[in-house]
Amino acid sequence: MATSPSDTSKRGGLLRWLEERFPIQLFIDTQLTGYYAPKNLNRLYYFGVMALVLLVVQFTTGIFLAMSYKPGEATAFDSVQYIMREVEWGWLIRYAHSTGASFFFIVIYLHMFRALLYGSYKAPRELLWLFGMLLYLSLMAEAFLGYVLPWGNMSYWGAQVIVNLFSTIPGIGPGLAEWIRGDYVIADATLNRFFSLHVVAIPIGLLLLVTLHLTALRTAGSNNPDGIEKGPEESIPYHPYYVVADVVAVALFLVVFAIVVFFAPTFGGLFLEDANFEPANPLSTPEHITPVWYFTPYYAILRAIPDPRFGALLTLLAVASFLFLPWLDRSPVRSMRYKGWPSRIALAAFVTSFIALGYLGLQPAPRTYVVLARAFTVVYFAFFWLMPVYSRIGTASVRINPPTAPAA
Ligand code: HEM
Numbered sequence: 001m002a003t004s005p006s007d008t009s010k011r012g013g014l015l016r017w018l019e020e021r022f023p024i025q026l027f028i029d030t031q032l033t034g035y036y037a038p039k040n041l042n043r044l045y046y047f048g049v050m051a052l053v054l055l056v057v058q059f060t061t062g063i064f065l066a067m068s069y070k071p072g073e074a075t076a077f078d079s080v081q082y083i084m085r086e087v088e089w090g091w092l093i094r095y096a097h098s099t100g101a102s103f104f105f106i107v108i109y110l111h112m113f114r115a116l117l118y119g120s121y122k123a124p125r126e127l128l129w130l131f132g133m134l135l136y137l138s139l140m141a142e143a144f145l146g147y148v149l150p151w152g153n154m155s156y157w158g159a160q161v162i163v164n165l166f167s168t169i170p171g172i173g174p175g176l177a178e179w180i181r182g183d184y185v186i187a188d189a190t191l192n193r194f195f196s197l198h199v200v201a202i203p204i205g206l207l208l209l210v211t212l213h214l215t216a217l218r219t220a221g222s223n224n225p226d227g228i229e230k231g232p233e234e235s236i237p238y239h240p241y242y243v244v245a246d247v248v249a250v251a252l253f254l255v256v257f258a259i260v261v262f263f264a265p266t267f268g269g270l271f272l273e274d275a276n277f278e279p280a281n282p283l284s285t286p287e288h289i290t291p292v293w294y295f296t297p298y299y300a301i302l303r304a305i306p307d308p309r310f311g312a313l314l315t316l317l318a319v320a321s322f323l324f325l326p327w328l329d330r331s332p333v334r335s336m337r338y339k340g341w342p343s344r345i346a347l348a349a350f351v352t353s354f355i356a357l358g359y360l361g362l363q364p365a366p367r368t369y370v371v372l373a374r375a376f377t378v379v380y381f382a383f384f385w386l387m388p389v390y391s392r393i394g395t396a397s398v399r400i401n402p403p404t405a406p407a408a
Helices: 013-019 024-032 043-068 076-085 090-118 126-148 153-166 173-181 188-220 238-263 293-304 308-328 341-362 367-385
Strands: 036-038 235-237
Touching: 013 024, 024 238, 036 238, 043 076, 043 090, 043 188, 043 238, 076 090, 090 126, 090 238, 090 293, 090 341, 126 153, 126 188, 126 293, 126 308, 153 173, 153 188, 173 188, 235 238, 293 308, 293 341, 293 367, 308 367, 341 367
Parallel strands: none
Antiparallel strands: 036 235
16 A cells, blocks of 8 residues: 555654654655645746755855955955965855855846736735845845955945945934944954854844745745636646756756856956955045946936935835835736736836946946936836836736635
8 A cells, every 4th residue: 555645654764763853754745745836837936946056155155265264454355365376276165155146136136026027025925025125135235245355445445335325314324334334434343343244143144034035935825927826726746846847947057157157257347346356445446436236226326316315315215115015016916917008117117227227337427327327216216106006007807816615
């Protein structure tokens, strides 16, 4: 007689020994073979698992980097050179970590785009979305802190710009900026605390948030490209079907990742900027200060506004606007497949404005570029704050929840 998957009483050996002490079979039954996901998930659904893989890449390479990196004004830059030239495989570990950061953001932006496309932030997945947003904010903090550590000239001046944003807060601003720096200027104390936050505090937060994100995902279940909840007949077990598909996708992804790490680790100055190959110099400002590409859409918004205080506020709002999406979207359907043309045009305009702002943020800021950045800033905010109006227009009539079985 066949043994049912959860019937461990007939099993011997290691699995039974484990099962009596730890609910391993229960985990397999509820989270892998017995977890049903919609049949129609497409390639955009690979980016979640890729984010998990990158988290592992960043943690592993980060641990090895921390073995030879020495925080401190006098030692940081040289210790990174030492890693690159003297530590065995040090160049590979460092380039995998720096390329990993950029790939993380590529993957996360595509992961977020999928959620915008299929309305995955809408009920009942609001908390899943909010945990995702907290992950995004923590990733931004993690990337910024990490970028300061090599103590190159762009690290120094980038930190200067970001910490100065805090000093624009009325009243408490200057005191807060000094508290963050631990000094009157960006200095040794700043570098040491940024190191501690980058390797201990934020990674712990990331692990916790990933756990909450995935728990919320498994509670509400995956959405799908139709945005219509799927019944059991339209779902398949996560293992083996999606596990096998994920393994193939991750293998291909790692090939692309390796090509960049080995052949184009700075990606033409986009992943590692030229100015960061010079040591930090408080007396020499780089010709034009730009953050790494994944922050440049927000940086373009900051630079487009002449008043620094208002600019800082708008930059903060640009990031925070994502938090409100589950409540701004009033469409009765989730997926763009069934939304009306105003929602489709709005999403296309938003993506265009995000990419355009990202490009403008990387360039010096002549007058025409500033005017363009202002125009795209308007489009960016219109996407969010006009959503309660346009999301109601032109929706196809579909049912987003499956019909419930009639009571017996
Ligand atoms: C460290 C960062 C992150 C990791 C490791 C991660 C991981 C995952 C995984 C494994 C899934 C299931 C597979 C998939 O649907 O792609 C998922 C789903 C999801 N994630 Fe993330 N995620 C991260 C960040 C984010 C961010 C920043 C957001 C948005 C702000 C987000 C929003 C979502 C949503 C809405 C879903 C459900 C999508 C659906 O079912 O249609 N995640 N995430």
